[in-house]
Amino acid sequence: MPASRTPSTPTIGMWSATTRRDGRSMRVFACILAISLALPGVAEAAPRRVASLNLCTDELLLMLARPGQIASVTHLAHKKAETPLWREARRYPDNDGSLLSIVGMRPDLVLTMGGGARDRARIAERLGIETLDLPFPQSLEDVEAGIRAVARALGREDAGRNLIARIDELQRTRPEVQRDTVWLGGGGRSVGADSLAARWMALAGFRQRPLRGDRISLEQLLVAPPEILLRSDYRSGQYSGEQRWLNHPLAKGTSRSRTVVTDGRVWTCMGPLMVGEIVRLRAGAK
Template sequence: MIRRPALFTPAVLLALALLLAGCGSAGGRAAPETGGQPRRIVSMNPCVDAVLMEIADPAQIAAISHYSQDPRATSIPLERALRYRAVSGSAEDVIGAAPDLVIAGPHVSIQTIAALKRLGIPLMQLTVPESVAENQVQISQIAARIGRGPQGVALNSRIDAAMAASRWRAAPIDALIWQGSGLVPGKGTLADELMTHTGFRNMSGPMNLSKWDILPLEGLLDHPPAVLLAGRADMGAGSGDGNRMLTHPALVKAGKQITVADYPSNLLHCGGPVIVRSVERLAAVRRAWRASR
């Protein structure tokens, strides 16, 4: 559980500001001038972590999200994530890393954002991209902000190539992503776009599910998809309930109707380089399913 940051009094804010200034000068890492290339980037978002690993100079990364050091949640190789300091959602943690740029997603607490702004720490706040196009714009924005434009172009080119290689234009296969206690992404999500692009018909729509919804086992068996994209029961990700559902006797019995394909939860939420791995996995599942018919 993320620790909620304490409220900051003016005296505490002043002390933290002095600490931050001291860390910057002691390490020879003063904050860059406006528009300059940051030398100590702190990411508070695991999806941003994945992008930074591809486009930033490793020496620029002062800290990453603690989620990226959790084997159940990381979207980057764990051994690579463990090379960096990790921060929680608290302002104290972030400030302690002496950043000259903080990149945050929409789920950071209001108190933490307010504290960073009061201290004058450069802050880049990002939304959750819901399409490949939105994600590529975001990659370009991050790359420009950290002075790594060519690297951003290269990552977007890799995504374009992976999308082109995985495109499917024939009849789609009825499928459903079903993760962690029945979590299902629906229309308007990046996951839905990737499914459609690679040859699957997301059954979330015909089942009248919301953008992000929970589908119990009974509902799944009432409307069985041809392919169920789910985490393996032994992968260690998600809740215990989610893992147990994959080995439920009723689902095992439905095996002749439903092909259960491994789709790790760390492919579900992030864009950037994760898009490349996601479409490669989806295309592989599609090929295997069609070969088995």
């Protein structure tokens, strides 16, 4: 395994930021504040209601929270093409990823990832909405840190420990044989040999081949095919240039390589949904 990295630190509590107060931000704040003041009991204590503004935190929320805790997930979580959890996600109201779209639901915790507009941070603080902003994970340690942070915020530490235990078990039982592999997406897109994707691949016994620019050409697939061609099926039914590229015979594998199809949706966030996919890939690689 590559050397472990220090996990990124999530930002928890009220978002705070020092920003200039331009006219636009104050108009947005005034609009949301007016909505909040019109809601009955907005300042009263309420059972924990959690809204997520990012697909990756949608997945964490759906996997860790009690059903009664979920106030809203993003519209992407309702789409079959984006996440395996779409059926469960459709039990809850959706939002467009903005604070304005969920403030009327009166959440007392908002989850997001990768930061966001500073205006939104200041507005959330003024409305008394607690926030948890996770960094995009760069390592398996980061994935576990994100699970731990969300589970703690939800009061669901046991559920978090169970998910982390499954990742740890995959790491303990990592296959000794690592097969030369190219992860393949539309247009020849691949992943870095030291990326989070490659670290998940290693847990299934696949060693991502280093590629210049993290891409591979049809000519490279013909001249030097990998032992395993790990093809993402993300949006496979979509009509696009990238998908047409994947329909080329060489992108489907040659007699010198074995093609394995993987659920491209779980590679978007590369969070705990990867556990089930790695187990499936291990079984198929035998």
